[in-house]
Structure formats: structure tokens, C-alpha cells
Amino acid sequence: MIHNRTAKTVNTWYGDISEDLFQQFAQTQLLVLDVDGVFSDGRIYLGNSGEELKAFHTRDGFGLKAWTDAGYPAAVITGRESTIVERRMKHLGVTHIFQGVKDKVEVYERLLETLALSDSQVAYVGDDVPDLKLINRVNLGVAVHDAHPSVQLAAQYITRCHGGFGAVREVCDLLLLSRGELASVEGVSL
Numbered sequence: 762m763i764h765n766r767t768a769k770t771v772n773t774w775y776g777d778i779s780e781d782l783f784q785q786f787a788q789t790q791l792l793v794l795d796v797d798g799v800f801s802d803g804r805i806y807l808g809n810s811g812e813e814l815k816a817f818h819t820r821d822g823f824g825l826k827a828w829t830d831a832g833y834p835a836a837v838i839t840g841r842e843s844t845i846v847e848r849r850m851k852h853l854g855v856t857h858i859f860q861g862v863k864d865k866v867e868v869y870e871r872l873l874e875t876l877a878l879s880d881s882q883v884a885y886v887g888d889d890v891p892d893l894k895l896i897n898r899v900n901l902g903v904a905v906h907d908a909h910p911s912v913q914l915a916a917q918y919i920t921r922c923h924g925g926f927g928a929v930r931e932v933c934d935l936l937l938l939s940r941g942e943l944a945s946v947e948g949v950s951l
Contacts, residue, residue, distance in 0.1 A: 773938060775921045775931050782918060785901040786939035790882040792828060793869065793895065794929065796839040796846055798888035799905055802925030805841075815845050816925065822853055824930030829854030831942055836872055838865050840891060866894050886932055887912055888924050903932055 770777040797803050800821055806814040829835055836857035837850055843860065850858050857875075859868045873879065884901035885892070888908040896902030896915050904916035905924035913919050918935075920928040937943040 773935060775935065778918070778935075783935075783939055785917060786884070786935050788882060789884040789901055789936055789939075790833065791872075791876060791878050791884070792825075792833065792835045792932070792936065793872070793883060793885045793899070794835070794837050795887045795889075795892050796837050796843075797841060798908070798924045799886050800837075800846075800849075800925065800929060802923065803888065803907075813843055813845070815843065817849055818926055818930075820927045821925075821929035822849075824933030825853045825855070828933045828936060831937060833936075834876060838862050838868050838872075838895075840865075865891060866898075869895055869898075884932065884936065886920075886929065 769780045771780055771783040794800065797805070797815075800817055801815045808814065825835060834857065835853075835855045836859065837846070837855055838859045839846065840862055841860065846860060847858055857872055859872075862868050873883070880898055881900045883899040884903060885895040885899045886903040886905065887893075887896055888905045889912060890909060892912060893915055896904065896912060901918065902916045903918045903920065904912040905922070905928040906920050907923045908916070908919070920931045922928040922931045934943060
């Protein structure tokens, strides 16, 4: 890989990122996320009675709650359905929750219309092939650190943290930092 030594970078807790990429973070008005593999580590725990369990990291919750408490909308679009996801996302201030989705693009387009936003104002975080169409379409496509290689190749940013282990917090920190709002985050209830 060739590094352009004249490119200007911004130093963050998560390493240096280019000023151009930092600007992409700053342009984001809507954060859209997949769930399994992004909020969770991608594993699904099934009990003997058929109940489904997922583990969510509190750091991810803190980051997303800070984003929504700052007045910015967030959405989740996921192919699976779970009461756990509904409850957790509502607690974190996510007002747009789409589960059991077969066509993420169709749901995404309706969401943009509802919020009167364009692709240039959206960041999308994903981890696997069903996320590629949106990662390729939005202003800021993000892959979690342990995403499928095809998703990493398509993304403008790859998190340092793994899915389910702080990747959402990292993205939210960078979104708020790009606006100069990260220092004001405190007292977020998880």
C-alpha cells in the first residue's frame, strides 16, 4: 500500500483518519445500522425452549445513546426479528426499527423519504454481504473490523473494534467528534 505523506489527517482515539474521511463523518445526519454482527458478535444463542438470546455491549449502547441524545436520528435494518432487538433499540433512542427485512434497499429508500434526507447525509454500518448495497450507496459506508472481506473492500471506513465489542461506539464517537460534540457527552443512561 502506498501512503500519501502529504495527505492531511485528523488524530482520533481510533487512529489517524484522513481529513476527507473525517468530513464524511461530519456530513452524516442519519446513522443506519445492521444488528447481528454489528451490535452483537454475530452469534445467536438458542435456549431449549426456542428462546433467542443476544449479547449487546454497553459501550455500543453508550455511543448510540449519545448520538440520539444529541438529536440525531438512528435506524436499524435487520433481516432477523427479535423482541430483544426492539426493546434494546427503543431504550437507546432508536426510533426507526425495521426487522425481518428481505430488501434493505426498499426499506432504506422509504426511510430517506420519511426523513427528507439523501444518501449524502447517511452513514451505514454493516458486516456481511446483505449490507453491501447500502454500504456502496451511502456517503459513509462502514464495515466492522471483523466484517466479511467483501464488505471491508467496499467500505470507506473499517472500525478498529469488532462487531459487538465497541464498533458502534467507535462510529458514534467519530460522528460526534467530527462535529465537535464529543466532549459534551456525559450522563448517558444505558
